[in-house]
Amino acid sequence: MLxxxxxAARAAGAIINRAALDVESVRVSAKQTNDFVTEIDQAAEAxxxxxxxxxxxxxxxxxxxxxxEQGAKDSEFVWIIDxxxxxxxxxxxxxxYCVSIALSVRGKIEQAVxxxxxxxxxxxxTKGRGAYMNDRRIRVAKRTRLQECLISTxxxxxxxxxxxxxxxxxxxxMSQCAGVRRPGAAALDLAYTAAGFNDGFFESxxxxxxxxxxxxxxxxxxxxxxNFTGEADFLEQGECLAGNPRIYAQLVTTLxxxxxFAGAGDKANVxxxxxxxxxxxxxxxxxxxxxxxxxxxxxxxxxxxxxxxDSLPDAPF
Numbered sequence: 001m002l003x004x005x006x007x008a009a010r011a012a013g014a015i016i017n018r019a020a021l022d023v024e025s026v027r028v029s030a031k032q033t034n035d036f037v038t039e040i041d042q043a044a045e046a047x048x049x050x051x052x053x054x055x056x057x058x059x060x061x062x063x064x065x066x067x068x069e070q071g072a073k074d075s076e077f078v079w080i081i082d083x084x085x086x087x088x089x090x091x092x093x094x095x096x097y098c099v100s101i102a103l104s105v106r107g108k109i110e111q112a113v114x115x116x117x118x119x120x121x122x123x124x125x126t127k128g129r130g131a132y133m134n135d136r137r138i139r140v141a142k143r144t145r146l147q148e149c150l151i152s153t154x155x156x157x158x159x160x161x162x163x164x165x166x167x168x169x170x171x172x173x174m175s176q177c178a179g180v181r182r183p184g185a186a187a188l189d190l191a192y193t194a195a196g197f198n199d200g201f202f203e204s205x206x207x208x209x210x211x212x213x214x215x216x217x218x219x220x221x222x223x224x225x226x227n228f229t230g231e232a233d234f235l236e237q238g239e240c241l242a243g244n245p246r247i248y249a250q251l252v253t254t255l256x257x258x259x260x261f262a263g264a265g266d267k268a269n270v271x272x273x274x275x276x277x278x279x280x281x282x283x284x285x286x287x288x289x290x291x292x293x294x295x296x297x298x299x300x301x302x303x304x305x306x307x308x309x310d311s312l313p314d315a316p317f
Contacts, residue, residue, distance in 0.1 A: 001056075001103060002126055005079075005113045008051035009099045012044035012083055013117030016090070016099070020118070023093050038091060041065055044083035048101060052079050062104075064209045078104045082209040086185030100187035102212035109235075112213035112220075114191040123191040123217055131194050131220035140223040140244040141196035149199035149247055152181045152189040156205060166204070169258045173202070176254060186240070190214025193242050194221035200243030200251055202228070211240045224248040228259035237261070 019026055019040045027039045045065050052059065053071060060078040061071030071079070079101060084090060086097030095118040103111035112131075114123040123138075125131040131138050143149050151173055156166050174180050181198065183189055187210060189201045194217035212235060215225045226232045227239040230252040234240055239259060241251055256262055 002111050002113070002124060004052060004055045005101045005103065005111055006115075006122065006124065008048040009101055009113045009115035009122070011047045011051055012099045013115050015044050015047060016040055016084060016097070017117045020090070020093070020095075023091060026091065028091050037065060038084070038087060040090070041084045041087055044099065045081060048081050048083055048099070049079075052101075059103075062208065064207070076106045080104055080109075080209050080212040082187060082213075085187040085210060086183075089184045094184070096183045096188065097185050098188045098191070100209065100213045102209075102216060104212065109212055109216045112216035114187050114213050114217065116188060116191075121191075123194065125194075125213075125216045125220040127216065127220070129220070131217045133191075133195050138195040138217075138221050140194060140218065140221045141199045141247075142244065143199050144244075144246040146176050146247060146250040147178065149177045149243075150179045150181065151177050151200045151202070151251075152183060152192065152198045153201065154184070154186055154189070154203035154206075155182055165258055169255060172254050173251070176250075186210040187214045190225075190240075190242055191217050193223060194218045196221075200241075200247045202241045202251060202255060204228075204239050206238055206240050208235050211235065215240070215242070218242045226252075227261060228252070228255040229261050230256065231261070 029037055042065055045063050049061055049063065049066070049070050053061070056077065058072050058075055058077070060068065060073065060075040061081065062068050062078055063081040064083065082100040084097055085100050089095070090097045097118070099115040099117065101113045102109050108127070110127040112125040115121070121134060123131065123133050153170065153173070156163050170180065186203055186206055189198070190211060191214055192198050193201045194214070215235070218225050223242055223244050225234065225240065225242045227234040227237050228241055230241070230248070241248065241255060243251060
């Protein structure tokens with residue numbers, strides 16, 4: 001099954017690479033504000049589904065662009081597909097995007113492929129058999145102190161996303177680690193966490209095809225994946241947190257109160273902190289605000305002359 005998924009991912013990658021040679025000619029449409037789809041997403045998804053269903057016609061499909069329209073509707077085997085994770089990067093020519101394919105068997109991810117066509121990097125995992133990058137076994141990073149770690153994340157970009165809580169959460173993580181990166185493709189972020197290129201990853205407002213394959217890569221590389229409170233049942237919950245066990249635990253300590261599954265007390269504390277920050281920002285703005293400008297031309301001239309005189313040095317006599 002993994003070999004078929006690899007074949008499908010490489011076929012999609014070939015379509016993406018050809019289109020990247022002239023990305024300006026690619027037709028782009030918006031699913032909603034700041035959420036784009038291209039003809040390349042659709043063509044890549046079509047070749048993936050064709051490859052998978054040719055080999056396994058009785059399997060189900062859950063794909064980003066076509067949902068569950070194709071494949072068997074009641075199969076215990078479901079392929080979860082993101083044909084081009086990082087579409088916004090792709091249409092701007094920013095070379096950070098990937099193909100993500102995972103196989104769920106009775107609700108558990110058992111096969112995973114994440115393919116980066118720009119670098120020809122292939123990440124694969126089979127449940128219980130480890131994770132690999134280009135046929136080399138990979139492991140999560142060994143750092144144990146968050147202040148030494150590089151953490152990747154994703155930013156809210158859709159209307160209705162809760163920006164202020166995210167900025168507060170981001171601020172806490174930034175103050176505790178060595179650096180934060182936002183590459184723009186969650187599946188690749190998770191693959192990099194599995195390979196030890198970064199030490200951890202967190203993001204909210206995610207969908208199953210964003211994280212299904214990457215999550216298996218992380219666990220097979222010795223890491224942990226869950227929601228912000230550390231619970232392992234995360235695939236449908238829109239929150240994803242990953243890292244080696246020590247860093248994962250430290251991130252849970254920081255992020256749990258921002259989870260939609262946090263307790264009422266934690267949520268109240270976050271709301272109060274946001275209100276306090278807003279009040280402090282308002283007070284700072286009021287103190288820093290310049291005095292009202294004179295309404296008349298003569299008044300403005302007088303104010304300008306006064307400032308000029310104030311800035312002149314004292315005469316030497």
